[in-house]
Amino acid sequence: MVELHDEFPQAPGLRYLNHAAVAPWPRRAAEAVAAFAQQNLAVGARDYPQWLETERRLRERLKRLLNAPSIADVALVKNTSEALSFVAFGLDWREGDEVVISDEEFPSNRVVWEALQRFDVQVRQVGLKGDDPEADLLQACNGRTRLMAISAVQYASGLRLDLERLGQGCEQRGVLLCIDAIQQLGALPFDVQDSRCAFAMADGHKWLLGPEGLGVFYCRRDLRERLTLHEYGWHMLEHAGDYDRREWEPARSARRFECGSPNMLGAVALEASLSLLEEVGMPKVARALGERIDVLREGLARLPGIELLGDARPERRAGILTFRIGDGEQSGHFEALKQAQVVCALRGGGIRLSPHFYTPQRVLDETLDLVRGMARR
Numbered sequence: 049m050v051e052l053h054d055e056f057p058q059a060p061g062l063r064y065l066n067h068a069a070v071a072p073w074p075r076r077a078a079e080a081v082a083a084f085a086q087q088n089l090a091v092g093a094r095d096y097p098q099w100l101e102t103e104r105r106l107r108e109r110l111k112r113l114l115n116a117p118s119i120a121d122v123a124l125v126k127n128t129s130e131a132l133s134f135v136a137f138g139l140d141w142r143e144g145d146e147v148v149i150s151d152e153e154f155p156s157n158r159v160v161w162e163a164l165q166r167f168d169v170q171v172r173q174v175g176l177k178g179d180d181p182e183a184d185l186l187q188a189c190n191g192r193t194r195l196m197a198i199s200a201v202q203y204a205s206g207l208r209l210d211l212e213r214l215g216q217g218c219e220q221r222g223v224l225l226c227i228d229a230i231q232q233l234g235a236l237p238f239d240v241q242d243s244r245c246a247f248a249m250a251d252g253h254k255w256l257l258g259p260e261g262l263g264v265f266y267c268r269r270d271l272r273e274r275l276t277l278h279e280y281g282w283h284m285l286e287h288a289g290d291y292d293r294r295e296w297e298p299a300r301s302a303r304r305f306e307c308g309s310p311n312m313l314g315a316v317a318l319e320a321s322l323s324l325l326e327e328v329g330m331p332k333v334a335r336a337l338g339e340r341i342d343v344l345r346e347g348l349a350r351l352p353g354i355e356l357l358g359d360a361r362p363e364r365r366a367g368i369l370t371f372r373i374g375d376g377e378q379s380g381h382f383e384a385l386k387q388a389q390v391v392c393a394l395r396g397g398g399i400r401l402s403p404h405f406y407t408p409q410r411v412l413d414e415t416l417d418l419v420r421g422m423a424r425r
């Protein structure tokens with residue numbers, strides 16, 4: 049049985065509601081990094097094979113979290129943006145091709161497609177405010193659409209999309225589905241096979257409770273060799289480690305996207321963080337997170353002068369709740385919350401709260417009390 053108080057001994061008085069930005073680490077990740085530092089100090093990389101074993105466990109955990117068919121389908125990358133760039137600059141675009149995105153995407157999942165303008169690729173942005181955003185996204189696909197790139201959960205409004213429906217619709221239309229899963233992976237179950245996506249990517253520093261600088265890229269097996277590579281080095285070779293060999297070819301696995309030495313420090317931390325999520329289990333994580341979002345949502349809905357942004361339906365949300373206090377500028381309220389040790393974010397014209405499955409009830413109650421005081425003023 050995991051002792052959550054022990055795993056998250058955060059500073060007294062801190063109200064950490066910012067997992068949609070950068071999450072705190074659990075104790076086991078901090079301890080793994082401390083032990084790794086000590087090992088480096090004492091014996092350097094003498095026990096490198098052990099490190100490779102940790103890295104292999106990390107890949108296995110990521111494979112399970114994504115429900116990827118094989119460990120060969122996942123690559124370790126720097127971040128979500130890098131993986132998106134691998135897709136955008138790897139596909140063989142034809143003049144006039146189109147990409148469908150939403151008009152709420154985080155810059156990483158917009159800019160990368162707009163950067164294809166030099167190949168005459170057009171980007172269509174679809175609003176998600178209608179009653180049926182999936183239908184709107186699919187309707188925007190036409191004979192020229194090659195790819196739909198969408199966040200599983202929108203970073204500001206918190207809107208969660210029906211990925212299976214999008215996957216099915218894209219498949220019927222011969223459109224590749226690329227999912228930015230950073231706001232879902234680690235918060236709710238996520239399944240690359242159910243969603244029939246071609247590509248999915250996420251970073252470790254949000255809901256996965258890891259450090260910045262290490263993410264995951266899933267590339268469907270049949271598409272791996274269709275992505276032109278732009279980064280080369282020793283590590284991405286089929287025969288990596290055979291340094292005397294003169295002939296080479298890219299690895300047949302997704303390691304072909306990993307050009308050089310791995311981020312071993314990040315791997316040590318993320319492997320430990322994921323072990324916690326796996327011990328608790330994603331269904332339980334999702335349930336606990338949903339309960340915390342309900343507490344915040346219901347608490348805020350009772351307060352006068354509060355406007356809740358985003359869709360309230362459980363199937364339309366994950367771990368993000370955005371609201372406004374009154375109808376003016378929100379930055380003053382945001383600063384006041386920050387002063388009161390509520391760690392949150394200013395996003396999409398409102399204040400964004402993002403608890404995680406372990407967030408204590410005390411944090412929710414105290415935050416609601418603070419907002420109540422501010423709404424009265």
Ligand SMILES: Cc1ncc(COP(=O)(O)O)c(C=O)c1O
Nearest residue numbers: 127128129154156199203230251
């Ligand atoms: C939806 C979404 N995509 C991408 C990113 C950025 O990811 P990365 O820093 O891993 O490239 C964020 C960060 O907030 C995000 O919310």
